[in-house]
Every structure is written in C-alpha cells, then in structure tokens.
Amino acid sequence: MTTNLVAPRDVETAPAAETEIEAEDVLTADGLVKKFGDRAVVDGVSLYVGKGEILGFLGPNGAGKSTTIAMLTGALAPDAGSILVNGVEFAADPMRAKALIGVVPQEIALYPSLTARQNLAFFAGAYKLGRKVREERINWALEVAGLTDRAGDKVSSYSGGMQRRVNIAAALLHQPQLLFLDEPTVGVDAQSRNQIFETVLKLRAEFGMSVVYTSHYMPEVEQLCDRIVIVDGGRVLAEGTQQELLEPLGEGLLEWSLNAVEAGLLKKGIETLAVAFTAHGETTVTTSGDNTPTLRVRVKDMPATLRKVSDLACEHGLGLGGIRLGRPDLESLFLDLTGRQIRDGA
Amino acid sequence: MLAMVRKEILVLLRDRASLITLFISPVLFMTVMSFALGNSFHSLGSPGKLSISIVDEDHSAAAQGVVKALSSSGELQVTSALGGVPLSAAQAQSRVHSQTDAFTVVLPAGFQQQVAGGGAPKVDFVVDPSSSRQVVDPVESAISSLIVTVTSQEGTTLALTKLGDAQSDPGVKAAIQAQVAALDSTTHQVDSTVSFPNGEGAKKYPSVYQQEVPGYTVMYVFFIVTIMAGSIMVERREGTFRRLLSAPMPRWQLLLGKVAPYLLVAVVQVGILLSFGRFVFGMSLGAHPLALLPISLALASCAVALGLLLASVARSESQVMGMGTAAVLVLAALGGCMVPGVFMPQFMQHITHFIPQGIALNAYQDVLVRGESMTAILPGAGILLAVAVGMFALALPRFRFVR
Numbered sequence: 001m002t003t004n005l006v007a008p009r010d011v012e013t014a015p016a017a018e019t020e021i022e023a024e025d026v027l028t029a030d031g032l033v034k035k036f037g038d039r040a041v042v043d044g045v046s047l048y049v050g051k052g053e054i055l056g057f058l059g060p061n062g063a064g065k066s067t068t069i070a071m072l073t074g075a076l077a078p079d080a081g082s083i084l085v086n087g088v089e090f091a092a093d094p095m096r097a098k099a100l101i102g103v104v105p106q107e108i109a110l111y112p113s114l115t116a117r118q119n120l121a122f123f124a125g126a127y128k129l130g131r132k133v134r135e136e137r138i139n140w141a142l143e144v145a146g147l148t149d150r151a152g153d154k155v156s157s158y159s160g161g162m163q164r165r166v167n168i169a170a171a172l173l174h175q176p177q178l179l180f181l182d183e184p185t186v187g188v189d190a191q192s193r194n195q196i197f198e199t200v201l202k203l204r205a206e207f208g209m210s211v212v213y214t215s216h217y218m219p220e221v222e223q224l225c226d227r228i229v230i231v232d233g234g235r236v237l238a239e240g241t242q243q244e245l246l247e248p249l250g251e252g253l254l255e256w257s258l259n260a261v262e263a264g265l266l267k268k269g270i271e272t273l274a275v276a277f278t279a280h281g282e283t284t285v286t287t288s289g290d291n292t293p294t295l296r297v298r299v300k301d302m303p304a305t306l307r308k309v310s311d312l313a314c315e316h317g318l319g320l321g322g323i324r325l326g327r328p329d330l331e332s333l334f335l336d337l338t339g340r341q342i343r344d345g346a
Numbered sequence: 347m348l349a350m351v352r353k354e355i356l357v358l359l360r361d362r363a364s365l366i367t368l369f370i371s372p373v374l375f376m377t378v379m380s381f382a383l384g385n386s387f388h389s390l391g392s393p394g395k396l397s398i399s400i401v402d403e404d405h406s407a408a409a410q411g412v413v414k415a416l417s418s419s420g421e422l423q424v425t426s427a428l429g430g431v432p433l434s435a436a437q438a439q440s441r442v443h444s445q446t447d448a449f450t451v452v453l454p455a456g457f458q459q460q461v462a463g464g465g466a467p468k469v470d471f472v473v474d475p476s477s478s479r480q481v482v483d484p485v486e487s488a489i490s491s492l493i494v495t496v497t498s499q500e501g502t503t504l505a506l507t508k509l510g511d512a513q514s515d516p517g518v519k520a521a522i523q524a525q526v527a528a529l530d531s532t533t534h535q536v537d538s539t540v541s542f543p544n545g546e547g548a549k550k551y552p553s554v555y556q557q558e559v560p561g562y563t564v565m566y567v568f569f570i571v572t573i574m575a576g577s578i579m580v581e582r583r584e585g586t587f588r589r590l591l592s593a594p595m596p597r598w599q600l601l602l603g604k605v606a607p608y609l610l611v612a613v614v615q616v617g618i619l620l621s622f623g624r625f626v627f628g629m630s631l632g633a634h635p636l637a638l639l640p641i642s643l644a645l646a647s648c649a650v651a652l653g654l655l656l657a658s659v660a661r662s663e664s665q666v667m668g669m670g671t672a673a674v675l676v677l678a679a680l681g682g683c684m685v686p687g688v689f690m691p692q693f694m695q696h697i698t699h700f701i702p703q704g705i706a707l708n709a710y711q712d713v714l715v716r717g718e719s720m721t722a723i724l725p726g727a728g729i730l731l732a733v734a735v736g737m738f739a740l741a742l743p744r745f746r747f748v749r
Contacts, residue, residue: 109585113361122349122350125352
C-alpha cells in the first residue's frame with residue numbers, strides 16, 4: 001500500500017465531521033462502567049486520545065477491551081461514565097459523535113457475497129455521503145487498500161490480508177477524526193501486517209487522524225503506538241508512553257528457574273535467593289511455582305546483578321542453565337503488573 | 347435506510363440456497379404434490395377415479411347386480427374380470443398389495459342366499475394397511491350403501507318371482523312377471539350432482555391446483571423465517587451490525603432496513619407462486635383476485651415477524667435452523683398446508699383456525715375456490731396483521747444487534 005493518501009475533501013463531506021469545534025483531545029472517556037448481570041465487565045475505565053495520537057489499548061482476552069470499545073463506538077450504552085468525541089457528548093448527541101469516528105471491527109465485517117466496491121458503497125451510504133463524494137471516496141479507499149484492480153471481485157474471493165484491507169477501507173470513507181482498530185492484524189501474514197501499519201501511520205501523517213489500536217500482540221503496540229493503556233479485569237492497570245511504562249522495570253527482568261536437584265540444595269527453598277536479592281537492593285522479587293520454582297527480579301543494575309547471581313550460584317552449588325534475562329518490554333510489564341502472561345487470558 | 351435495503355436485496359439475490367428454498371423448492375413441491383394427489387381430488391367431476399376390484403364368489407344374480415351397480419356408478423374404476431375371466435380372490439389381493447387397486451370388495455359364496463333369506467349379506471373389503479382410515483371409511487360406507495340398495499331390490503325380485511311361479515291365475519301371474527321385469531330394468535345408476543352451499547360464489551368444483559397451490563404457498567412463505575433470522579445471526583457473528591451501530595444511523599432505521607427487504611421478498615414470493623399456478627397450471631384466481639393482496643401482505647408480515655422473534659430468542663445459528671425449521675413445518679402441518687383439513691381429526695381442525703398458516707390458507711381458499719370478495723377476507727387478513735404486530739411486540743424488547 002504505497003499509495004498517495006490525499007483524499008478528496010472539497011465537496012459534500014459528512015456535515016458533523018466538518019463542523020465540530022476542534023477539541024484538544026479527540027476522545028475523552030471518564031469512569032466508564034458496564035455490567036452484565038452483577039458482573040462489572042468494565043469497572044471505571046477512563047482514558048483520553050490526543051489529536052493525531054495513536055493510543056495502544058492492551059489487555060488479555062476477557063480484560064474488558066471489546067466492551068470498552070463497544071461503548072466508545074456507540075454499540076453499547078455505558079451504565080455509568082461519560083464519553084466526549086471532539087467535544088461532542090456521546091450520550092447527548094450520538095449521531096454527531098458517531099459521524100466523527102470510524103470503526104474497524106476485529107471480525108471481517110463485510111458482506112462476502114458482494115464486491116469490494118458494493119461493500120464500500122453500502123457503508124458510504126450508512127454515513128450519508130452524497131452521490132458524487134461517495135464515488136470519489138470509494139475510489140480513494142480502494143486505492144488506499146491497494147485493491148482498485150479487483151474492486152469488482154467478490155470479497156469472498158480475496159485473501160485474508162486483502163479482506164483486512166477492505167475492512168479498514170470501509171471505516172475511512174467518511175474520513176473520521178478518530179479511528180478504532182480492533183485487533184486489525186489477526187490472521188494476516190507479515191507483509192499485510194506491515195501494509196496495515198504503513199496505512200495507519202500515513203493516515204495520521206496526512207490527516208492528523210487519531211487512532212485507538214486494540215491488540216494483545218505487544219510488539220505491534222510497541223512499534224506503532226505513542227501511548228499505551230493496559231487494562232485487565234475491567235480496570236486500567238497502567239497508562240503512559242512506552243518509556244514511562246517501562247521505566248520502573250529498570251534495565252531488565254531476570255528469571256531464575258531451579259530444577260528439582262537445585263531446589264533440594266536450598267534449605268529454605270527459593271526464598272533463600274529472594275532474600276539475597278532483596279538485600280542486594282533489587283526493587284521487586286517474586287517467586288512462583290512448586291515443581292519448577294522460579295524467581296523473578298527487576299534488575300536495576302545489570303552488571304551488579306549478574307555478579308550477585310554468580311556469587312549465589314557458587315555459594316549454593318547451583319547451575320546457571322535456568323537463568324533467562326529479558327529486556328524490559330510490555331510483555332514483562334504486564335507480567336509484572338498481573339503475575340501472568342498477556343496471552344494467558346483472564 | 348435505503349442503502350440497507352439495497353444491500354440486503356443484493357446479498358439475498360446472491361444467496362442461491364435461500365433463493366432455491368424460497369422460489370424453486372415450492373414450485374417443484376407443489377407440482378409434484380399436485381400430480382401425486384390429483385387422483386384423489388379428481389374423483390368429483392374430473393377424469394381420475396378411485397380404482398377398486400370386485401370378486402364374485404357367489405356367481406349369483408344378486409352378486410352380479412352388485413357388480414353391475416358398482417361398475418356403472420361412474421365414480422369408481424371397477425375391475426371384476428381379467429381377460430374375460432372373473433377375478434379370483436388371490437388375484438384381487440395381489441392387485442391391492444401392488445397398489446393397483448385401492449381395495450377389493452369380495453362377495454362370498456352364499457351371498458344371494460343371505461339376501462333371499464332377508465339377512466344382512468356378508469361382504470369383505472380388502473384394504474392395503476397403509477391406506478388412511480379417513481379415506482377408506484367413507485368409501486366403504488358409500489359402497490356398502492350401494493350394495494344394500496341393490497340387494498334390497500334383488501331380494502324383492504326373488505320374492506316376487508317365487509310368488510308369481512306359485513300363482514295359478516294367468517292374469518295375476520302375468521301381472522307379477524311384469525312387475526319383476528320392471529324391477530329388472532330399473533337402473534342402479536344414481537344421477538348425482540355436486541353443489542355448493544348457498545351464497546358461495548364458486549361455479550364449479552375447484553381444480554387440484556386451487557387446492558394445492560395456496561397450501562404450499564403459505565407453507566413456503568414461512569421459510570423466510572429461518573433465512574431472515576439466519577441472516578441476522580450472521581450479521582451479529584461477522585460484526586457488520588457492530589460496525590453499523592457506530593454509523594450515524596438510528597437503530598430503528600437499521601432494523602427497518604434489515605426487515606423490509608424480507609417483507610418485500612415474501613410478497614414477491616407469493617406473487618410468483620400464485621402466478622406459477624395461474625400461468626403454468628391454468629389455476630383460476632377466483633372472481634376477485636385483488637382480494638389476494640391484503641392476505642399476502644398480512645401473511646408476509648406474519649412470516650417476517652416470526653423471523654424477527656426467532657432471531658431475538660435464538661442464541662446461535664444452529665438454534666435458528668433447528669427451531670425455525672421445526673416451527674415452520676409444524677405450523678404448516680397444523681395450519682392444513684400439507685394435509686387437507688377434512689382429513690384431520692376434529693381437534694386439529696379446531697386448532698387450524700388459530701394458526702396463522704390456517705387463517706391465511708382459509709382466506710386464500712375463500713378467494714380462489716369459494717369466489718369470495720375483498721370484504722369477506724378482510725377479517726382474516728386483520729387477524730394475521732394483529733398476530734404479526736403481537737410477534738413484533740414480543741420480539742423488539744428482546745432483540746439485540748450485538749451479543
């Protein structure tokens with residue numbers, strides 16, 4: 001998708017999208033709550049998205065991401081809390097608010113028996129684009145998706161990556177100020193993923209489009225997003241730039257797993273090592289596992305920590321085979337925040 | 347909303363399975379069933395006749411009288427001999443077994459003696475076990491009645507002959523013989539006619555197509571229930587509803603845009619099926635064909651409302667298929683679409699009046715075979731519309747675009 005993203009803007013644009021007073025933040029959500037029965041799936045989530053910002057919205061399956069996005073996009077009404085889209089109160093004027101956003105659902109939300117052009121024409125109609133601007137926008141969106149040549153083919157005949165691109169194109173027709181991308185790279189190959197990234201970055205560069213990017217693939221979020229919100233159990237666990245989020249993790253994370261023989265050499269178990277590291281001044285030391293006891297240490301000073309590891313190994317006759325060192329990343333941050341991998345699910 | 351309607355029609359037109367279910371399948375079904383049931387319905391005023399065989403084991407005048415009477419009744423295709431040789435009991439049973447004949451009447455030896463003695467003559471009926479009692483009983487009753495008539499006459503003849511033979515006065519003897527001759531020449535044929543209740547506009551007995559086409563039309567219109575509910579489930583699964591909910595379009599427009607095309611398709615379906623009956627089978631549309639329109643609109647509304655109700659309560663596409671197909675077939679059967687109401691037990695005939703399919707079918711038959719006008723069918727169409735409104739009212743509070 002190395003195409004020029006300059007879109008026709010001169011005529012008949014969706015009225016609400018053009019007449020809004022520019023707000024500092026494109027999206028502000030405050031204290032969102034959604035309950036299903038007695039269970040609060042979303043429990044007081046607040047977040048904001050600045051103009052031209054790409055916000056990563058991270059969390060494992062069941063964390064409340066999709067429900068939050070459903071509320072932010074008007075598919076679900078929140079039980080409590082407020083949503084402002086470019087200054088428009090969602091609850092007070094949902095039609096105006098909706099005209100400002102575009103949504104790319106996680107599913108391929110298209111009609112497979114229709115052609116790409118017919119799909120785009122239908123969604124353009126849903127956004128009430130006039131006849132002339134509709135044709136221009138459809139041609140532009142097809143160009144963005146790199147599918148101009150196959151516009152007349154049924155979507156069912158496309159590859160997974162091509163379908164994903166049409167899925168995104170359908171959300172761009174009314175040129176929203178805020179684009180929600182819900183797991184847009186599920187099931188696509190590396191090349192299509194890169195094309196999608198490239199498109200998102202160009203949309204931001206060309207139009208100042210803000211993006212909420214939902215994913216549980218940490219490397220994608222690290223690569224693409226300016227700021228990140230991590231949710232779990234319906235609550236925001238952490239929020240900030242990648243640098244801000246990773247700073248408390250120090251220089252890295254050390255994991256030391258003991259086999260049964262090694263565990264037997266320690267009279268008080270793996271706690272012996274935990275006490276030693278705590279005394280050494282490492283910020284957080286956690287232990288876990290019965291069969292394979294594992295120690296996790298946030299490393300503040302890597303050379304000093306490695307010297308400490310060497311000393312302890314010699315002192316207790318332990319091997320070094322169970323030691324892993326990790327660079328601080330969002331995966332390790334999530335592990336640090338929740339004690340489990342993000343892909344473990346809720 | 348127009349974009350939604352246009353899209354829905356496009357999607358539906360490309361769904362071959364749905365088109366086959368809605369249009370091709372009923373045409374084939376009603377054609378096959380019309381031909382299959384033609385023999386039954388043709389018995390009055392049409393070429394087809396019920397085929398029976400008769401076995402004369404008595405070889406008497408009384409038995410021959412019965413054979414003659416049945417053969418000349420005009421309502422039955424009677425076989426009493428093969429190649430000039432009278433049919434044996436074994437041959438007759440074989441014909442029933444092979445379903446050549448619907449059943450066999452056996453007049454056993456001693457038949458005439460029983461008639462002359464004034465007792466009830468014994469007659470055996472041999473029937474295929476698969477034959478419905480609701481068909482066999484009335485035919486058996488009619489034939490028995492005919493036999494009673496013939497044997498009474500034969501008994502009178504025998505008694506008079508015996509009395510005449512015993513007379514010595516030639517004048518009295520001649521008078522009795524003349525009376526016997528007059529009885530012998532009496533025809534056993536019944537000059538029957540078919541008429542209809544006073545006030546109904548039908549001029550002749552309805553064709554098999556007038557009987558069959560509306561039934562299958564009503565049944566197949568309701569197949570849109572599973573197609574529409576299935577389409578709603580797919581939109582939920584594929585996330586297209588979720589996407590559309592984020593568009594600046596009120597939910598009522600979204601729902602109306604989804605439902606309206608199916609209403610249109612159902613009405614078009616009725617039009618095509620009735621037109622098929624009219625132009626392919628030569629079926630009469632009655633004296634007031636415009637009266638078919640309100641029934642069709644009300645019927646289509648009912649079907650679409652049921653589809654929405656199903657989509658509101660079903661949790662999965664498999665539930666839609668299972669519940670939808672069962673509901674459509676059971677309601678069609680209860681409504682008299684598959685089996686004519688007269689063959690149903692009494693309690694089921696009562697139920698039919700409360701089933702939308704039964705109400706619609708009755709209204710169609712009012713127009714097609716009873717020659718009724720617009721005024722007569724409006725109450726039925728009104729009830730159907732009320733049922734549709736009721737189902738919409740049940741469905742709407744439960745309907746969810748996303749689960």
